[in-house]
Amino acid sequence: MSRAAERLKLLIHHLDRPPAALSAAPTSGQTFTHSHSHQLRYTFDTGLLTPEQRLSYEENGFILIKNLVSENDIDKFRQEFERICRQEVKVPGLVVMRDVAISKSEFIPDQKAVSKIQDFQEDPELFQYCTLPQILKYVECFTGPNIMAMHTMLINKPPDAGKKTSRHPMHQDLHYFSFRPADRIVCAWTAMEKVSRQNGCLVVLPGTHTGTLQEHDYPEWEGGVNKMYHGVRGYNPQHPRVHLEMEKGDTVFFHPLLIHGSGMNQTQGFRKAISCHYASADCYYIDVKGTTQENIEKEVKEIANKKYAMGDQITLKDTWALRGRLVQGVRTSL
Numbered sequence: 211m212s213r214a215a216e217r218l219k220l221l222i223h224h225l226d227r228p229p230a231a232l233s234a235a236p237t238s239g240q241t242f243t244h245s246h247s248h249q250l251r252y253t254f255d256t257g258l259l260t261p262e263q264r265l266s267y268e269e270n271g272f273i274l275i276k277n278l279v280s281e282n283d284i285d286k287f288r289q290e291f292e293r294i295c296r297q298e299v300k301v302p303g304l305v306v307m308r309d310v311a312i313s314k315s316e317f318i319p320d321q322k323a324v325s326k327i328q329d330f331q332e333d334p335e336l337f338q339y340c341t342l343p344q345i346l347k348y349v350e351c352f353t354g355p356n357i358m359a360m361h362t363m364l365i366n367k368p369p370d371a372g373k374k375t376s377r378h379p380m381h382q383d384l385h386y387f388s389f390r391p392a393d394r395i396v397c398a399w400t401a402m403e404k405v406s407r408q409n410g411c412l413v414v415l416p417g418t419h420t421g422t423l424q425e426h427d428y429p430e431w432e433g434g435v436n437k438m439y440h441g442v443r444g445y446n447p448q449h450p451r452v453h454l455e456m457e458k459g460d461t462v463f464f465h466p467l468l469i470h471g472s473g474m475n476q477t478q479g480f481r482k483a484i485s486c487h488y489a490s491a492d493c494y495y496i497d498v499k500g501t502t503q504e505n506i507e508k509e510v511k512e513i514a515n516k517k518y519a520m521g522d523q524i525t526l527k528d529t530w531a532l533r534g535r536l537v538q539g540v541r542t543s544l
C-alpha cells in the first residue's frame with residue numbers, strides 16, 4: 211500500500227464526523243450510493259481520483275489537473291468571447307463587467323473594455339465548457355451524480371491601468387451563494403492561456419476550506435475596487451499562500467470556502483480564464499437574513515432590480531434558480 215493510501219485509510223477510520231450527508235437537507239430525500247464509497251468529508255470515491263488526489267483535496271481544498279481542456283475547445287471559447295465583445299452576438303441574461311478604472315470612459319466594442327462576463331448559460335458555444343465530460347467526471351467526485359451548473363464566468367483580466375484595480379481581493383466564493391451544503395459545491399477554473407504570477411494567476415490559501423464563512427467587505431484599496439469584489443475582512447498577508455501557475459487547458463477544482471484571489475496583471479495581455487461553479491442538484495436554498503451574507507444580498511438585489519425591473523419581488527433564491535442548469539442526473543432540489 212502506498213503511503214498516501216495508508217494515510218487515507220487512517221483518515222477514514224479516524225473521521226469522527228460523517229460526510230456532509232445530503233439526507234440532512236430539509237428538501238432532499240436522496241443519499242449517494244456510490245459503490246465501494248470510502249466517504250471522506252469532501253470527496254466521493256467514483257474511481258477517478260487517486261488516494262493521493264483525494265487526500266490532497268481533503269487537506270488543501272483544491273486540486274489541479276493538467277491539460278484537461280483541449281486547445282481546440284479553448285480557442286472556440288475565445289472566439290465566442292470576442293464575438294460577444296464586438297457585440298456580434300447578444301446573449302440573454304449575460305452580465306458584462308468593465309474594470310472600475312475604465313468604467314466611466316467611452317464604450318469601445320472590443321475585449322479591451324471587458325474585464326469579465328458572467329451568466330453565459332444561454333450561450334450554447336460557451337456553455338459547452340460546463341458540459342465537457344472530462345470536467346463533469348471530476349465535478350462528480352465533489353458534488354455526487356446530480357449536477358447543476360450554477361454560476362458561469364469568463365474572466366479577461368486586463369493589463370493593470372496603474373491603480374492595481376486588476377487584482378481580485380482574497381475571498382470565499384460561498385459568500386456569493388445562498389445554497390448549501392458548501393461541501394457539495396465546487397468551482398472548475400480553466401486557464402485559457404499560460405497564467406503566471408506576472409499576469410495575475412490565482413492565489414490560494416491552502417487548507418482554509420476547513421474553516422467557516424468569514425465576513426466580507428470591500429477592501430480599502432487606494433486605487434479603487436471593482437463592483438462586488440468583496441474580500442475577507444482582516445486578510446492576513448502573512449498566511450502561507452500558493453500561486454497557481456497554469457498552462458493553457460490546465461484546470462483547478464476548488465472548494466467554495468477556500469480563500470483565493472488573484473494578483474495584478476503586469477503584462478500587456480488580457481489574462482483569460484473560464485469557470486463554472488457546480489453544485490449538487492440535491493443542495494437546498496438558505497435564507498441569508500441575519501448572516502454575514504446580508505451585505506452581498508443587498509447589492510445583488512439592487513442590481514437585479516435595475517436589470518429585471520421587478521421591484522422587491524425577486525428573491526436571491528429566484529436569481530439562482532433561474533440561472534442554474536442541470537448538466538447531469540436529475541434536478542432534484544435546486
Ligand SMILES: CCCC(=O)SCCNC(=O)CCNC(=O)[C@H](O)C(C)(C)COP(=O)(O)OP(=O)(O)OC[C@H]1O[C@@H](n2cnc3c(N)ncnc32)[C@H](O)[C@@H]1OP(=O)(O)O
Pocket residue numbers: 305306307308309310313314328361383386435436437438439440513
Ligand atoms: C463566485 C462569484 C465571485 C464573483 O462573482 S465576484 C464578482 C461579482 N461580480 C458581479 O456579480 C458582477 C457585478 N457587476 C455588474 O453586475 C455590472 O458590471 C454592473 C456593476 C451592474 C455594471 O453593469 P452595467 O449597468 O451594464 O454597466 P454600466 O456601464 O451602465 O454601469 C452602471 C454603473 O456602474 C458603474 N460601474 C460599472 N462597472 C463598474 C465596476 N467594475 N466597478 C464599479 N462600478 C462600476 C458605472 O460607472 C455606472 O455608474 P453610474 O451609474 O454612472 O454612477
Ligand SMILES: Nc1ncnc2c1ncn2[C@@H]1O[C@H](COP(=O)(O)OP(=O)(O)OP(=O)(O)O)[C@@H](O)[C@H]1O
Pocket residue numbers: 377378379380407410413429430441442445453470471472473474
Ligand atoms: N488587503 C487585502 N484584502 C484582500 N485581498 C488582498 C489584500 N491585499 C492583497 N490581496 C490579494 O492578495 C493576492 C496577492 O496579491 P499581491 O498583489 O499581494 O501579490 P501577487 O500578485 O500575488 O504577487 P507579487 O508579490 O509577485 O505581486 C491577490 O489576490 C490580492 O488581490
Ligand SMILES: O=C(O)CCC(=O)C(=O)O
Pocket residue numbers: 363365367378383412470471472483
Ligand atoms: O480569475 C480570477 O482572477 C479569479 C476570479 C474569482 O475568483 C471570482 O470571480 O470569484
Ligand SMILES: [Fe+2]
Pocket residue numbers: 381382383470
Ligand atoms: Fe472566486
Ligand SMILES: [Mg+2]
Pocket residue numbers: 473474
Ligand atoms: Mg501582485
